[in-house]
Amino acid sequence: MSYEYDERRSVSDAFAAALRDAINARHVTLSWLHQQLNMRGNRVSMATLSYWRSGARRPEGAQSLAALVDIEDLLGLDAGALRRHLGPTNRTGPLGPNRFPLDEEELERAVMVAFEALGASYPDTSRELTTHSVTDVDADGNVAYSITRSIVQSTIGTITAIPFLEITPGVSTPAPVLSAVSGGRITARYSHPDGEVHGVLFELDVPLTAPDTAMVEWSVTYPPDYPPMRDTGHALAQKARELLVWTRFHPDAVPDWCEERVETPEGVTVTAVPLTRGTSVHLVRRAFGPGALGLHWGYGTREDQPG
Structure with a gap:
């Protein structure tokens, strides 16, 4: 308890x-x-x-x-x-819409298939109140490892498990290794045939009855045959109080340019991010979602870099 x-x-x-x-x-x-x-x-x-x-x-x-x-x-x-x-209120507060965070119908259908295969209802009845996603980039400039810590909340009834997905729109990949670090255990895994959606069912240590919350933590490692990835981020189906995306670069692979990508069901906004803070970039949004917050980087000249 x-x-x-x-x-x-x-x-x-x-x-x-x-x-x-x-x-x-x-x-x-x-x-x-x-x-x-x-x-x-x-x-x-x-x-x-x-x-x-x-x-x-x-x-x-x-x-x-x-x-x-x-x-x-x-x-x-x-x-x-x-x-x-009485103390502070225990209500969930305004939930806002529960929407697929990306403007891609085919991808949403693949996500729905993944939820069904994992034994989860769609859309999910949990929400992330605060999420910190931390990604390490290797000496070749590619994503090597990520770990995510989140305060999750039940919004309706009682939940015992939450599906977590890795999504790579337009890129087919082998299944990354999603692991439970704290707050629960992995009880099911699924990979969609198109290779763009991979997921797990994260069974919570303690069932959550609305508006209870729990702290969960999970990690992702990538197999040797995983394609080089120079993007990272996190997507939300409902509004969160805070979303942090922190990307940490190997000292030998600090990029020449970075772009922040904010994608919502309404569209995509790309903004240049200056590298003025050493070997890492952190992006923060409050009261954010539904949508995805991400970072894209590269080496050499970016001729079409915004700004």
């Missing part, structure tokens, strides 16, 4: 205990409280009040918090006496 879940549970228990104590001290019933709230225009159901009193749920959202102000008044409590037990 994660620390975050324990903290959330203790907050809910503290609020429920405070509400029960206040109701008992006032010598009223839940039915009376429900009736008084309705008379004040707060249409909170008896079931909701029961959930709050038991600790099964806690007030969330503007309407529930407005009702809580009236409850404090009706029970003769100081303003904020119950609300101070």
